Amino acid sequence: METGGNSLPSGVDGTKRKVCYFYDPEVGNYYYGQGHPMKPHRMRMTHALLSQYGLLQNMHVLKPNPAREKDLCRFHADDYISFLRRITPETQQDQMRQLKRFNVGEDCPVFDGLYNFCQTYAGGSIGGAVKLNHGHCDIAINWAGGLHHAKKCEASGFCYVNDIVLAILELLKTHERVLYVDIDIHHGDGVEEAFYITDRVMTVSFHKFGDYFPGTGDIRDFGFGKGKYYAVNVPLDDGIDDESYQSLFKPIISKVMEVFRPGAVVLQCGADSLSGDRLGCFNLSVKGHAECVRFMRSFNVPLLLLGGGGYTIRNVARCWCYETGVALGVEVEDQMPRHDYIDYYGPDFTLHVAPSNMENKNCRDMLEEIRAELLMNLSRLQHAPSVQFQERPPDTELPEVDEDEEDKDERRRPASTTSIDYKRNYAPSRVKVEYVESVANEKNDEAVDQLSRKIQSTLEPTSSKASVATAEEEAMRCNELEKENSRTLFDEPTKTDQH
Numbered sequence: 001m002e003t004g005g006n007s008l009p010s011g012v013d014g015t016k017r018k019v020c021y022f023y024d025p026e027v028g029n030y031y032y033g034q035g036h037p038m039k040p041h042r043m044r045m046t047h048a049l050l051s052q053y054g055l056l057q058n059m060h061v062l063k064p065n066p067a068r069e070k071d072l073c074r075f076h077a078d079d080y081i082s083f084l085r086r087i088t089p090e091t092q093q094d095q096m097r098q099l100k101r102f103n104v105g106e107d108c109p110v111f112d113g114l115y116n117f118c119q120t121y122a123g124g125s126i127g128g129a130v131k132l133n134h135g136h137c138d139i140a141i142n143w144a145g146g147l148h149h150a151k152k153c154e155a156s157g158f159c160y161v162n163d164i165v166l167a168i169l170e171l172l173k174t175h176e177r178v179l180y181v182d183i184d185i186h187h188g189d190g191v192e193e194a195f196y197i198t199d200r201v202m203t204v205s206f207h208k209f210g211d212y213f214p215g216t217g218d219i220r221d222f223g224f225g226k227g228k229y230y231a232v233n234v235p236l237d238d239g240i241d242d243e244s245y246q247s248l249f250k251p252i253i254s255k256v257m258e259v260f261r262p263g264a265v266v267l268q269c270g271a272d273s274l275s276g277d278r279l280g281c282f283n284l285s286v287k288g289h290a291e292c293v294r295f296m297r298s299f300n301v302p303l304l305l306l307g308g309g310g311y312t313i314r315n316v317a318r319c320w321c322y323e324t325g326v327a328l329g330v331e332v333e334d335q336m337p338r339h340d341y342i343d344y345y346g347p348d349f350t351l352h353v354a355p356s357n358m359e360n361k362n363c364r365d366m367l368e369e370i371r372a373e374l375l376m377n378l379s380r381l382q383h384a385p386s387v388q389f390q391e392r393p394p395d396t397e398l399p400e401v402d403e404d405e406e407d408k409d410e411r412r413r414p415a416s417t418t419s420i421d422y423k424r425n426y427a428p429s430r431v432k433v434e435y436v437e438s439v440a441n442e443k444n445d446e447a448v449d450q451l452s453r454k455i456q457s458t459l460e461p462t463s464s465k466a467s468v469a470t471a472e473e474e475a476m477r478c479n480e481l482e483k484e485n486s487r488t489l490f491d492e493p494t495k496t497d498q499h
């Protein structure tokens with residue numbers, strides 16, 4: 001394994017970066033069900049493009065080791081993870097109460113191999129964080145990750161486990177401050193909520209706001225307590241184009257980098273913000289979307305690139321392929337090479353597609369107002385918070401299989417355990433303002449213990465008390481849940497994907 005990453009001189013954008021790319025050849029086989037817009041097949045399409053463009057040779061290609069139950073439980077509730085592990089399409093009929101309790105069923109269906117799918121995509125993101133922590137690469141990529149809506153004990157918006165929160169927790173073992181940036185069209189609610197009251201993680205989400213899933217992400221939601229001004233929400237309207245988007249992205253991110261000075265950055269590259277997305281309503285081109293990756297990369301800070309939404313799958317593959325090129329510092333040709341999935345890309349067979357002529361509802365004045373307000377909030381953070389950083393907790397050992405040596409059946413089981421119990425450190429949600437005292441009764445590693453003290457308020461998530469709830473309480477809670485979930489990401493199981 002090469003070493004020496006993470007220590008590049010700043011400045012020259014053309015500088016090559018060491019890139020680790022996580023991919024499991026099985027991931028494209030998982031299937032959410034007929035008519036469901038979320039299609040893991042898009043990762044296989046992306047991989048096929050990378051292969052045919054000859055990009056795989058320039059990266060360290062790794063097969064993620066599946067995240068173990070205890071890895072997932074560093075953020076998620078034990079009973080929720082245990083439920084995900086046990087539930088199958090055959091047994092779900094007998095589990096109606098549990099399904100409701102964990103919001104599994106419609107947007108987030110039970111399908112064959114669901115738990116393995118979660119282990120795979122979370123394993124890639126945690127593995128990427130470990131590689132960055134070790135300085136084995138400058139950029140780690142896991143297009144299967146980025147499932148930003150998942151909550152501590154609830155699935156949401158096609159997301160079951162929150163690989164992003166898990167990856168950030170891993171990065172926090174090495175880095176005092178971690179920046180999370182989300183360019184999916186939907187608000188990055190699960191990640192924001194997890195870190196809402198800490199100043200060690202800043203979350204910045206650019207999203208469609210107003211009568212749109214998940215309903216959160218108001219500009220006035222900027223964090224709480226120690227985390228005040230460490231959550232940044234950029235509410236946008238339909239039809240935003242490349243120029244308008246960058247008129248916010250660049251000044252805001254520049255200011256964030258200046259005042260927060262993160263040790264590592266996680267960029268969620270949800271591709272449902274592209275023009276022509278099946279569920280989205282923005283008008284970004286692949287180049288406009290990738291400009292966020294290019295800009296983020298220019299700061300020379302260890303970078304974890306993750307996937308996310310994206311429902312016109314031919315464009316998702318185009319986008320993530322091009323962005324892999326950006327990570328590598330390679331300009332990918334527009335004309336596509338012939339490969340197994342070439343038929344998806346007709347009639348032009350090009351990587352780039354023109355944005356549409358849809359109206360841009362984000363007028364100049366509105367964008368300027370948003371920019372000014374957010375820059376003002378950020379200017380209140382004079383200095384990056386100085387964390388008294390202590391000895392680094394042990395890494396989660398998720399040794400990945402080098403794709404080149406994959407046939408060796410020698411996948412070391414992760415040996416060391418991390419004793420971090422993150423489950424109790426919970427941020428309040430703006431939807432239900434219910435603060436409960438945190439009960440830190442487990443011996444945590446010092447550094448994360450310190451973080452625990454910072455996160456003093458705790459949200460008791462909807463289902464965490466359910467194990468002791470009476471049937472009546474449970475029924476009431478389910479009704480509430482139904483109301484809350486009335487805004488769904490995917491309401492029409494009508495047409496199957498165009499291909």
Ligand SMILES: [Zn+2]
Pocket residue numbers: 184185186270272308309310
């Ligand atoms: Zn999305």
